[in-house]
Amino acid sequence: MGHIQVCGLSKQYMERRTAPRTVNCSPNVEQGTYLEVLNDINLHFEDGELVCLLGPSGCGKTTLVRIIAGFEQPTSGSVTIDGKQVKGPSSNHIFVFQHNGLLPWMTVWDNVRLGLRHMSDKEQMGDRIREYLDIVNLTGFEHHYPHQLSGGMQRRAELARALVVNPDVLLMDEPFAGLDFLTRLKMREEIINMHEYFRKTILFITHDIEEALVMADRMVVFSDRPAQVRMNLKLSCSHPRDFTKESALEDLRRSVYMELGVHYAL
Numbered sequence: 595m596g597h598i599q600v601c602g603l604s605k606q607y608m609e610r611r612t613a614p615r616t617v618n619c620s621p622n623v624e625q626g627t628y629l630e631v632l633n634d635i636n637l638h639f640e641d642g643e644l645v646c647l648l649g650p651s652g653c654g655k656t657t658l659v660r661i662i663a664g665f666e667q668p669t670s671g672s673v674t675i676d677g678k679q680v681k682g683p684s685s686n687h688i689f690v691f692q693h694n695g696l697l698p699w700m701t702v703w704d705n706v707r708l709g710l711r712h713m714s715d716k717e718q719m720g721d722r723i724r725e726y727l728d729i730v731n732l733t734g735f736e737h738h739y740p741h742q743l744s745g746g747m748q749r750r751a752e753l754a755r756a757l758v759v760n761p762d763v764l765l766m767d768e769p770f771a772g773l774d775f776l777t778r779l780k781m782r783e784e785i786i787n788m789h790e791y792f793r794k795t796i797l798f799i800t801h802d803i804e805e806a807l808v809m810a811d812r813m814v815v816f817s818d819r820p821a822q823v824r825m826n827l828k829l830s831c832s833h834p835r836d837f838t839k840e841s842a843l844e845d846l847r848r849s850v851y852m853e854l855g856v857h858y859a860l
């Protein structure tokens with residue numbers, strides 16, 4: 595489960611700066627009191643796909659993901675997950691992965707346990723936490739606090755916290771931001787392995803084109819704001835992907851850069 599359909603989605607925010615301060619509060623679109631962020635987005639993500647979303651800064655990627663998560667309402671259009679229209683946040687099926695999302699006053703164990711509060715069988719719950727900490731290679735660090743972990747370990751703990759609740763959809767907004775280069779590469783590998791193992795639907799926002807090409811089953815590239823879909827590509831080559839051996843990947847890399855307005859500095 596985790597099939598997402600985005601139909602005719604548009605989003606406008608009211609710009610406070612320019613909103614008229616009159617008794618008549620109805621906003622005036624023609625005078626530019628609205629910021630148009632998404633414009634008629636139509637997308638379809640298959641169950642179990644890892645989709646990377648790319649686009650210029652400020653084009654509306656986070657807004658789209660927040661609408662899919664039910665945190666924001668679209669101005670028009672709709673999102674359905676497994677045939678049900680998203681009308682608000684639902685913790686049952688969707689997990690929004692946030693970096694720096696660990697609660698600093700709780701140990702790794704307690705942070706991972708947060709999503710399992712509903713489980714009445716404590717032994718089963720303990721086994722499950724141990725299992726997921728093992729999957730992300732954090733066995734032995736259960737009683738550490740977040741500040742006692744490296745950046746990469748914190749992300750792995752966040753990953754365990756996301757996976758332990760067994761969501762159908764995982765929404766990840768630049769989850770590797772702030773990690774050093776090598777740790778970032780290792781985290782990519784972990785996500786690829788985790789995805790091959792669990793096959794969750796993952797929407798992954800990144801600014802890193804190589805990252806998207808290495809990881810994604812599908813890649814969606816948006817235009818400048820208001821975001822429209824410029825490219826929607828299925829990447830079928832198997833993992834691990836090697837740019838030096840697969841000329842199609844290299845060609846794709848160039849065309850995505852071109853689409854994003856980079857022509858020479860490749």
Ligand SMILES: Nc1ncnc2c1ncn2[C@@H]1O[C@H](COP(=O)(O)OP(=O)(O)OP(=O)(O)O)[C@@H](O)[C@H]1O
Pocket residue numbers: 607608629631649650651652653654655656657658819
């Ligand atoms: N709650 C809000 N109210 C008003 N404007 C908003 C709100 N949230 C986002 N915006 C505006 O919508 C636009 C798109 O923001 P969004 O965060 O979705 O872009 P993004 O593509 O994720 O950007 P980045 O890649 O830089 O993270 C921005 O101009 C932002 O200022």
